[in-house]
Amino acid sequence: MTSEKRRTPAGAAVLRGDITRAIRRALMQELAAVGYGRLSIEAVARRAGVSKTAIYRRWSSKLDLVLETVVAAAGSKLPALDTGTLRGDLALLFQVVAHALSHPLASQIIPDLLAEAARNPTIDQTLQQVLRAKQQEIGGRLIARAVERGELPVGTDPDAAVDLIVGPLYWRLAIARTPLTGTYLETLVESVAAGLAAETALPRQRDASVGG
Amino acid sequence: MTSEKRRTPAGAAVLRGDITRAIRRALMQELAAVGYGRLSIEAVARRAGVSKTAIYRRWSSKLDLVLETVVAAAGSKLPALDTGTLRGDLALLFQVVAHALSHPLASQIIPDLLAEAARNPTIDQTLQQVLRAKQQEIGGRLIARAVERGELPVGTDPDAAVDLIVGPLYWRLAIARTPLTGTYLETLVESVAAGLAAETALPRQRDASVGG
């Protein structure tokens, strides 16, 4: 009904970008401060200095607000990442990841949402698409290039490789929250590179009817 | 006041162990279901089939209840763990960790509490003492034995080693929640062993006046 009679919104009747940004910023801070479980729209509104209505006009629910904002914040990052050697790629990747996880907000929000994803399917799906898919794609390409160069054996499992690449640094920065020491990243590059190379060392041994 | 006149509690005036156990069990389930942030005493009481008073008589607060119960549940585990070889120790450790993290309750509670620890100092301290201290001790001994046997170079950093050992498996099971495939753990043993061995390959180059 009322089909095409309305003219387009204009004047004061349009969302103000500065308020949208203030809400987004307040959300990230609230999320880091209290976590998704205790996140309240009222607290976000208070912190942003706006009213609840301002938020509900833009997003339909708490989940919508969080996912849309997080996706927007996480999207469009990571450079091309192709240095020509496995160790170079790893070093660059680690620097990027370490830089991202060193951000106080990110280091609190990411583990929180990942934990929440274990019990909220919608969050799980979204993070799956935004974070892990990109992660696997990057990891997969990194491995594929290394295999082409002959730095890694053919048949290297990309999934296991991603675990080996991401796991230690994530554990240290996001879980243990131990600060990086001077040569930590360089050492980690060596360890992970060696670990990746060793990955396929075991599976093939003589015959081996691969049982359970 | 009223110093020593009271006689010791007796009769019905004593905490019932079955109710205490029911509360503990309900707490773990609630914690896995909604997380620490949304945990409510009322929900725990409902799930346990007891009254709130029964909980408040035993623990002073939500935090007290959670920490005491989690510590009790996490304490006193892990066998001696000394198989005679680095790979043997790793394989055994991975099996234990994988088994623990495969428990549906544990795999939801642990990441949740670790994320909460980033913003709650009390939780942080407690987990630090209960989980990470034990972890570092075990990892440290594992490394030390391997160094003694000559399987790892002298000067291997135990902290970095723990990251390398725990990170990948934790990432896969607790964060990515990818199921283990048949030979995953065995492959991981090879990768991590190789990674550990490579850890000290880089730092020493020529002179290097060891700073920091």
Added chain:
DNA sequence: ACACGTCGGGACGCAACCGTACCGTCGTTG
């Protein structure tokens, strides 16, 4: 210059939870 229509803000009803006070129940002690 006027009319339009959405904006931001305050107020409201509803629901959930916290922590406590009170009350009847129960089993041991003397």
Added chain:
DNA sequence: CAACGACGGTACGGTTGCGTCCCGACGTGT
């Protein structure tokens, strides 16, 4: 057998947050 005293459960005020409704303000298009 009687009295004691802490137990478990219900009921209560106070607080917080959700989602909605109504209001005056505002700036562009006619």
